[in-house]
Amino acid sequence: MRKTTSTNFKNEQSIAFDCPITSTLKMVGGRWKLIILWQLKDRQLRYKELHRAIPNISEKMLTQQLQTLVDDGWVIKKDYKEIPPRTEYYLSELGRSFVPILKKIFDWGMAKNIVELANSKYGFKQN
16 A cells, blocks of 8 residues: 555646546556456356456456456446355446447557567567
């Protein structure tokens, strides 16, 4: 947790205040949130299905990111109160309204060959 008196915190607040781009990136930024939203774009998924759909994400990180997305109103968590436990996740209205933007980013990335560019620039490799 960053100190609220730090210069970095104050700068972040002043940049995000009244800026929809910065505020949106703050809400969905990070390594995993957009990937989680993308996986949920077409259907609801159980936790394990979501975990299998995103290789390399740890269970702890998936749990944390899902909880943040639920708390922020992007994803809805449906707990069936059954034994064994069954929980499903799906996009809220806010999350569904963001899907066209994700699709535009995907299409742009495909058209501009961003995967290859990123792989060559940053040395990304398939595990």
